[in-house]
Amino acid sequence: MTGSLHLNQLNDHAWVIDFDQPDSKANVLNQKVLEEFDALLEKIKNLKGVRSLFIRSKKPNIWIAGADVNEIAELDTPEDAAYKAKLGQKIFNHLNSLPCFTVAVINGACLGGGLELALSCDYRLVTNSPSTKMGLPEVKLGIIPGFGGTQRLPRLIGLKESLAMIIEGRIISPKKALKIGLVDDCVEPSILESVMLEIDKKVDREDYLNNLYKKRSSFSKTLQNSRFGRALLCMFARKRVIARTRGLYRAPLTALDILQHTGYHTLQKDLDMEAQAFGKLAATAGAHHMMDLFFKTEKLKKRKRLAEPSHDTIKNMAVVGGGVMGAGIAGVSVQSQIHVRICDLNWEALAKSRGLVTNVLNKACKTRRITKEMFELFRYQTTYTTNHDGFQKMDLLIEAIVEDLGVKSKVLTDLENKISPDTILATNTSTISIDELAKNLKRPENFLGIHFFNPVIKMPLVEIIAGKDTSPAVIETAINYTRKIGKTPVVVNNCPGFLVNRILLPYLNEAVYLLEEGFEIKDIDEAMLSFGMPMGPLRLLDEVGLDVAYHAGQILEDHYGLRMAMAPSLQKLYLDLGLLGKKGGKGFYNHSSRKPVPNSAIYSYLQPSEGNQMRPGKLPSKIYLQHRLMLVMLNEAGRCLKENIVSDEDMIDIAMIMGTGFPAFRGGLMTYGRDLGNERIKSFTQQFYESIGIRYKLSDYYH
Ligand code: NAI
Numbered sequence: 001m002t003g004s005l006h007l008n009q010l011n012d013h014a015w016v017i018d019f020d021q022p023d024s025k026a027n028v029l030n031q032k033v034l035e036e037f038d039a040l041l042e043k044i045k046n047l048k049g050v051r052s053l054f055i056r057s058k059k060p061n062i063w064i065a066g067a068d069v070n071e072i073a074e075l076d077t078p079e080d081a082a083y084k085a086k087l088g089q090k091i092f093n094h095l096n097s098l099p100c101f102t103v104a105v106i107n108g109a110c111l112g113g114g115l116e117l118a119l120s121c122d123y124r125l126v127t128n129s130p131s132t133k134m135g136l137p138e139v140k141l142g143i144i145p146g147f148g149g150t151q152r153l154p155r156l157i158g159l160k161e162s163l164a165m166i167i168e169g170r171i172i173s174p175k176k177a178l179k180i181g182l183v184d185d186c187v188e189p190s191i192l193e194s195v196m197l198e199i200d201k202k203v204d205r206e207d208y209l210n211n212l213y214k215k216r217s218s219f220s221k222t223l224q225n226s227r228f229g230r231a232l233l234c235m236f237a238r239k240r241v242i243a244r245t246r247g248l249y250r251a252p253l254t255a256l257d258i259l260q261h262t263g264y265h266t267l268q269k270d271l272d273m274e275a276q277a278f279g280k281l282a283a284t285a286g287a288h289h290m291m292d293l294f295f296k297t298e299k300l301k302k303r304k305r306l307a308e309p310s311h312d313t314i315k316n317m318a319v320v321g322g323g324v325m326g327a328g329i330a331g332v333s334v335q336s337q338i339h340v341r342i343c344d345l346n347w348e349a350l351a352k353s354r355g356l357v358t359n360v361l362n363k364a365c366k367t368r369r370i371t372k373e374m375f376e377l378f379r380y381q382t383t384y385t386t387n388h389d390g391f392q393k394m395d396l397l398i399e400a401i402v403e404d405l406g407v408k409s410k411v412l413t414d415l416e417n418k419i420s421p422d423t424i425l426a427t428n429t430s431t432i433s434i435d436e437l438a439k440n441l442k443r444p445e446n447f448l449g450i451h452f453f454n455p456v457i458k459m460p461l462v463e464i465i466a467g468k469d470t471s472p473a474v475i476e477t478a479i480n481y482t483r484k485i486g487k488t489p490v491v492v493n494n495c496p497g498f499l500v501n502r503i504l505l506p507y508l509n510e511a512v513y514l515l516e517e518g519f520e521i522k523d524i525d526e527a528m529l530s531f532g533m534p535m536g537p538l539r540l541l542d543e544v545g546l547d548v549a550y551h552a553g554q555i556l557e558d559h560y561g562l563r564m565a566m567a568p569s570l571q572k573l574y575l576d577l578g579l580l581g582k583k584g585g586k587g588f589y590n591h592s593s594r595k596p597v598p599n600s601a602i603y604s605y606l607q608p609s610e611g612n613q614m615r616p617g618k619l620p621s622k623i624y625l626q627h628r629l630m631l632v633m634l635n636e637a638g639r640c641l642k643e644n645i646v647s648d649e650d651m652i653d654i655a656m657i658m659g660t661g662f663p664a665f666r667g668g669l670m671t672y673g674r675d676l677g678n679e680r681i682k683s684f685t686q687q688f689y690e691s692i693g694i695r696y697k698l699s700d701y702y703h
Helices: 031-046 069-073 078-096 113-119 137-141 149-157 159-167 174-179 189-202 205-216 219-225 227-245 250-261 267-282 285-301 324-334 347-366 372-381 405-416 434-438 472-484 500-516 521-531 537-544 546-564 568-576 600-605 621-642 649-660 669-676 678-692
Strands: 005-009 014-019 052-057 062-064 101-106 109-111 123-127 133-135 185-187 316-320 339-343 382-385 396-399 424-427 447-452 461-466 488-493
Touching: 005 031, 014 031, 014 189, 031 078, 052 062, 052 189, 062 113, 069 078, 069 285, 078 113, 078 267, 101 113, 101 189, 109 113, 113 133, 113 149, 123 174, 123 189, 133 174, 137 250, 137 285, 149 159, 149 219, 149 250, 149 267, 159 219, 159 227, 159 250, 174 185, 185 189, 219 227, 227 250, 250 267, 250 285, 285 488, 285 649, 285 669, 316 324, 324 339, 324 347, 324 382, 324 447, 339 347, 347 372, 347 382, 372 382, 396 405, 405 424, 405 434, 424 472, 434 447, 447 472, 461 472, 461 649, 472 488, 488 649, 500 521, 500 537, 500 546, 500 568, 500 621, 500 649, 521 537, 521 621, 537 546, 546 568, 568 600, 621 649, 621 669, 621 678, 649 669, 669 678
Parallel strands: 014 052, 052 101, 062 109, 101 123, 109 133, 123 185, 316 339, 316 396, 339 382, 396 424, 424 447, 461 488
Antiparallel strands: 005 014, 447 461
């Protein structure tokens, strides 16, 4: 017996290596574990009469979660990183060359380096347990598989299926893995050991490998893996990657280069190329930023509780207001076995709401997150009402009606009388102060903000907003609920706009000021797309809705004053011209065609402004636009930190990436700010302040 690995004998000629890392929920492949593994392989090689070697995990839900990201993040030079990859490859080659029949027995998550280990075995046996999943998610950390994954996977399943797994980091189910030939058998967890014994008894290694060779050489796989097939498949995939990321993320493009230019040499030569490419990527700033983000989210998951949660779990909940957000919240919650009741003003509104919930469940079905049977069950578990009967049985009630302080306050006070003293009352308001809404409540300790982002099914972030009276136990329950439904909660203190909208709305507003200064719609949006934003700010305003942006902007201006003064043209376009953005067909863009085109008709209605004439230095316009838009966000973020709205910079990074799509390769807003440097933040802000005024007042955070 060694530290993390246990070698056991199954019968006279079958052995098992069990992975069981002490003091850890997961098995990860760090240097020490890999060395232990290598030593056991050597031992097996030298034992007489070994016919089969099974590789298993003793962890209940995880087989091997991957290589140790901490060790990868420490690699500063391409040479060190390539060397590290080669060490792993050498050990997996050792496994691959054993004379006995090697079987990966996978029950639980088999990811990254774990899958690369499994690919180096002769045979893969998986269970159909819901926790069993397989994938190579390295691109999500800004790197590529470096322990042979880019080589062994296409050789086994063909290039076509490998592309989605390697360049998108797609995780697949055991059923899919069986279908595409990634695994050889899929069984119930309860019969795993008897199947292992059967494999040991029945499978003849020579026969099996001959058959495998035939399977791998099928016409379709040979074609896909040929030089021509590779060039063609990679060309289409490259186009898709560039359309999606504008080529700003290096990992998928590097993976494509490797996949295109390997596969027709010896395995060893191709592995060397993989290690070199891995080395170059792992040492880049982009990869380090993405790995840091992984650490930040892990840290967030391990945060210390403020108190014991007020509820063990949320079983029954109601959503009041079944519009875009309410239906989204309901559709996502019901998928986590929560009974949801939606309340709206009338049956017409509820019919729409039912359609929206069905859309959410349909999407989950299409992406195979739920089965068709679950789809039916969840539709049945969502019920609809126009009154508040039965609300006293609810564990949680989320209000998602119109964004109006007066209306919301009245509805919340009314609802408080219909629920039990234990029910948690929450609002999904995007801007209104929680303390303001709590003013007339009898139990403010049970009230808080649970702010989802649109579209709920897609956006991972939820802001948990604590009012001054919210009890810590209620905050903890809200955190557990949002985690249960698969979201990432970030706790923020109360202020108008909370964290994300308080930072994002000034950015959107500033884009309209830039328009007034004479910049064109396409140039402003293009500048931010090339920065890495998923959408330009004016296009985003159209998506949000000019009405919503106007009302939210008013709330922020009322509270924060001239610093957040709304661009006059935004008011004009909404109030005078009645433009609503995408939902009305027109805004900054014309949405009548499939690809929205800038709405040039608005230029004549814009309120001219002079800021641009004071443009400092000779900054190219794209860079100037990026600085103007980023600095309003950075300064507001600095104020949020100074006012303790959020605990630290990492939380802002996570919130902006998960709530607004801020480019992950930049590591988040505050990491971008650190890369820009305090001196530059100060000097640019000062120059903008001199020409533009109060909107660019430097936050004390950077003094
Ligand atoms: P929506 O207009 O799509 O839906 C509001 C629903 O509330 C409508 O179906 C309406 O009939 C219903 N309603 C109004 N008064 C009601 C009452 N007294 N009882 C029951 N139902 C009532 O609005 P949306 O976009 O879903 O927004 C709802 C809330 O979520 C707002 O506070 C908004 O600020 C917030 N929010 C909106 C986001 C967005 O992007 N749309 C993002 C995050 C938060």
